[in-house]
Amino acid sequence: MxxxxxxxxxxxxxxxxxxxxxxxxxxxxxxxxxxxxxxxxxxxxxxxxxxxxxxxxxxxxxxxxxxxxxxxxxxxxxxxxxxxxxxxxxxxxxxxxxxxxxxxxxxxxxxxxxxxxxxxxxxxxxxxxxxxxxLVPLVAGEKWVRQLQGLSLQNINVQAVLREKVIAEQIGKLLFTHFGVSGPAILKLSSLINKCLPSSLALKIDLFPSTSTTQLDAQLIELFKNNHGKYLKNAVSDLIPPKMLPLIQTFTGIDILKQVDQITREEREKLACSLKKITLTIKGARPLxxxxxxxxxxxxxxxxxxxxxxxxxxxxxxxxxxxxxxxxxxxxxxxxxxxxxxxxxxxxxxxxx
Ligand SMILES: Cc1cc2nc3c(=O)[nH]c(=O)nc-3n(C[C@H](O)[C@H](O)[C@H](O)COP(=O)(O)OP(=O)(O)OC[C@H]3O[C@@H](n4cnc5c(N)ncnc54)[C@H](O)[C@@H]3O)c2cc1C
Known part of the structure; x- marks a missing residue:
């Protein structure tokens, strides 16, 4: 039931x-x-x-x-x-x-x-x-999703948020497409939210649902220490899917060609937060x-x-x-x-x- x-x-x-x-x-x-x-x-x-x-x-x-x-x-x-x-x-x-x-x-x-x-x-x-x-893919408002087309993420948490309130949530596989998002977690989520569409919903994607923001920040501190002198994009390449690396700047405003030693504490914490809360605007569902x-x-x-x-x-x-x-x-x-x-x-x- x-x-x-x-x-x-x-x-x-x-x-x-x-x-x-x-x-x-x-x-x-x-x-x-x-x-x-x-x-x-x-x-x-x-x-x-x-x-x-x-x-x-x-x-x-x-x-x-x-x-x-x-x-x-x-x-x-x-x-x-x-x-x-x-x-x-x-x-x-x-x-x-x-x-x-x-x-x-x-x-x-x-x-x-x-x-x-x-x-x-x-x-x-x-x-x-x-x-x-x-059970339908969802269309996103952000053009940057196209850059992620084909990227499949396992075990992510995805929340649908309407007027600051989480109205549905799923954990599972998500696939980026040229128009937005699909994959099992999104299909299930779409069934739970379709009555609210087409009103604009936010979709929050947590890439690390079993790691807290503090734990993720600690991982970043460790990574930065071990990758002394390297560019941010190279230092985090094992943590973040390669297709997503160029978008770090879009999500956080941090230049990915900045050396990790020059990244401030605020920037690092912002990065940890952003990876747990990538936000998309849902414009609607794909057609019937x-x-x-x-x-x-x-x-x-x-x-x-x-x-x-x-x-x-x-x-x-x-x-x-x-x-x-x-x-x-x-x-x-x-x-x-x-x-x-x-x-x-x-x-x-x-x-x-
Ligand atoms: C790609 C896809 C994958 C799916 N995968 C799953 C899955 O894994 N698990 C799951 O539980 N569900 C799945 N579903 C959903 C599932 O297939 C449907 O919920 C289920 O088939 C509905 O059965 P139904 O008999 O009500 O309708 P349908 O299976 O749609 O059958 C209706 C039939 O009525 C006929 N018909 C329509 N109008 C008329 C008419 N005027 N005169 C005579 N005949 C007519 C049609 O030709 C059709 O043969 C999937 C659906 C799709 C599209």
């Missing part, structure tokens, strides 16, 4: 009914062997995503489910707030008493998630919490199409959490990213899709009895 960013409570029933263990057992029962990697992430032992697709395809085939490939649903039909079928793209009506909208969000459109589900649910009277990019997840979606107040059925239209169900739920990285979004999909399926079966 700690990894679910929005509307975690809504997911209690579905995650309870079909949790991560059930999902692994399900795939194992279909003959897919699994393995557990770092952070308890589960993958097919073969490392082949196609194995999952083919196992699901065979399962549907055995269960005599008819699949219509390359047939986009254009509209969900309802009469007197009761589902009656769908219109597919050759304008054919397919009658049915239950319809499950599992069309995903608006991210990575080439995968087929074009936001149709939001439109169709809205046409049927549902409120859509406006879609926002989540570049976001791993679409936050926002069908209002959870309008869906029954114990069945996934719409509270507005009988026979209408929702599953996955189309719902206003989202989680951090780690397989949690896929689990949400499988759990809500499973619960919808069980409920539809019950409706059809």
């Amino acid at each position: 700690n990894n679910i960013v929005n509307n975690g409570k809504f997911l209690y029933a579905s995650l309870n009914r079909f949790d991560n263990h059930s999902l692994v057992s399900f795939f194992n029962s279909l003959g897919v062997k699994t393995k557990v990697e770092n952070d308890n992430r589960v993958f097919p032992a073969s490392d082949r995503a196609e194995e999952i697709i083919s196992a699901l395809h065979d399962y549907l085939h055995k269960s005599r489910v008819e699949i219509k490939f390359n047939s986009a649903v254009k509209k969900v039909l309802a009469v007197n707030n009761r589902v009656s079928g769908v219109i597919i793209d050759d304008n054919n009506k397919v009658a049915g008493e239950n319809v499950l909208i599992a069309t995903g969000g608006l991210s990575y459109k080439h995968t087929g998630s074009t936001g149709d589900g939001f439109r169709m649910a809205k046409e049927l009277g549902h409120f859509i919490e406006p879609p926002r990019p989540a 199409n570049e976001a791993m997840i679409t936050a926002g979606g069908i209002d959870t107040d309008e869906i029954n959490p114990t069945s996934m059925e719409s509270k507005i239209v009988r026979g209408l169900f929702f599953a996955g990213e189309v719902i206003d739920v989202d989680a951090l990285t780690g397989g949690f979004n896929l689990q949400i899709a499988f759990s809500t999909g499973y619960l919808s399926g069980v409920s539809i079966n019950k409706n059809s009895e």
Whole structure:
């Protein structure tokens, strides 16, 4: 639950009914062997995503489910707030008493998630919490980030600060890009702050989270002593990533071609502070199409959490990213899709009895 960013409570029933263990057992029962990697992430032992697709395809085939490939649903039909079928793209009506909208969000459109589900649910009277990019790289205002493009920093601490207040924090890997910052720590942070965007946020990067400023200053004193007569940029080259060295002047105002013996105590302390608080202005997130997840979606107040059925239209169900739920990285979004999909399926079966 700690990894679910929005509307975690809504997911209690579905995650309870079909949790991560059930999902692994399900795939194992279909003959897919699994393995557990770092952070308890589960993958097919073969490392082949196609194995999952083919196992699901065979399962549907055995269960005599008819699949219509390359047939986009254009509209969900309802009469007197009761589902009656769908219109597919050759304008054919397919009658049915239950319809499950599992069309995903608006991210990575080439995968087929074009936001149709939001439109169709809205046409049927549902409120859509406006879609926002989540698990997405962030755009920085400072031009100097371009100089750091490609620089990857491990185990750094990154804080999002809004009006002097830390609103979210992550430790992990950060990657500088030509537009700003990315990498696992930033993607997670983006999910925690996207409701505050596009208001200008500050991002504070601590290169040495497990070292206090005083300890870092002591390290600098030692380095300066051992590098007597050398330029600052050469003296600190083992401490600071080489790409970042030319930016020391931007961060601190200290000339990197100054000899360490000439650096004043104030300058040295300022350097220690700056390395623990590199500050960026966040102008916003990259667009939805570049976001791993679409936050926002069908209002959870309008869906029954114990069945996934719409509270507005009988026979209408929702599953996955189309719902206003989202989680951090780690397989949690896929689990949400499988759990809500499973619960919808069980409920539809019950409706059809
Ligand atoms: C690059 C990337 C990496 C990711 N990595 C992870 C990860 O490691 N772990 C994790 O948990 N999550 C990850 N996610 C997120 C995860 O993939 C999604 O949350 C999950 O797939 C959502 O499942 P869904 O079934 O709701 O939607 P989707 O998987 O988006 O599926 C929706 C389907 O509906 C179809 N569709 C859309 N409109 C229509 C229509 N009108 N008619 C018929 N069909 C339609 C689409 O073609 C698509 O096949 C990642 C996402 C991306 C983009």
